[in-house]
């Protein structure tokens with residue numbers, strides 16, 4: 662039995678196979694309509710979500726299966742003090758696969774130790790979000806026709822942004838990747854990622870504090886929201902929330918074929934007039950999330 666807790670649980674070959682399957686699902690949705698008949702996914706979401714939870718549920722429904730679960734800790738027995746281990750031990754009797762989001766880093770990993778069905782990490786605190794990374798990789802492959810030879814700008818909350826941490830861990834496995842980190846000094850990428858991941862593998866990176874200084878170098882600009890829920894006080898969030906904003910004026914400095922990604926939800930970091938620019942791919946990215954999650958469910962359930 663396989664779980665997906667961290668993107669490195671999948672080899673590059675397996676990621677490429679998932680991308681191929683997702684592309685086939687996009688081309689031939691009818692062939693997949695009954696692949697998961699009588700299968701159930703439980704979505705256990707202890708933290709808010711729109712895209713991840715609903716795309717997992719849509720994915721299973723489009724594969725012919727069913728869904729159960731909860732969308733907030735308050736409506737589960739966690740509110741009465743039940744542990745993650747006990748919850749998962751019970752729910753794995755009711756479902757064939759579980760997607761779990763939790764505010765505590767490592768919660769899906771702890772769950773996987775007690776589960777008798779595959780666990781998918783749907784985001785754990787400021788740590789990892791591997792299915793967002795699969796979504797990002799499918800989007801990059803479809804929009805850029807490659808996942809190597811890229812200069813990727815990661816902008817916004819690089820300290821708490823779990824999508825950024827997972828994406829870096831995935832992209833370092835492809836050839837000739839360069840990173841450009843854009844954030845206020847307080848929200849810089851943590852040193853442990855720079856030292857243990859990038860320096861160790863001699864992956865080149867540069868750091869900037871403004872979008873306009875960096876944007877002309879980029880093939881991909883990956884914008885992120887400042888993660889209000891991870892701040893210790895409101896004043897710091899208010900001070901930093903609008904540090905890096907992409908607007909049409911700054912976009913004039915970018916390459917014509919650069920793509921703009923964002924895991925969403927967006928708050929203020931991309932002005933809405935950017936949505937009409939052909940380089941804005943973030944709503945397509947959210948759509949691709951459903952297809953890659955369909956491919957992942959098939960893989961973890963070992964459906965041919």
Ligand code: CP
Pocket residue numbers: 709710711712713714784793924925926
């Ligand atoms: N990208 C993402 O994880 O969105 P949600 O929080 O809406 O699931």
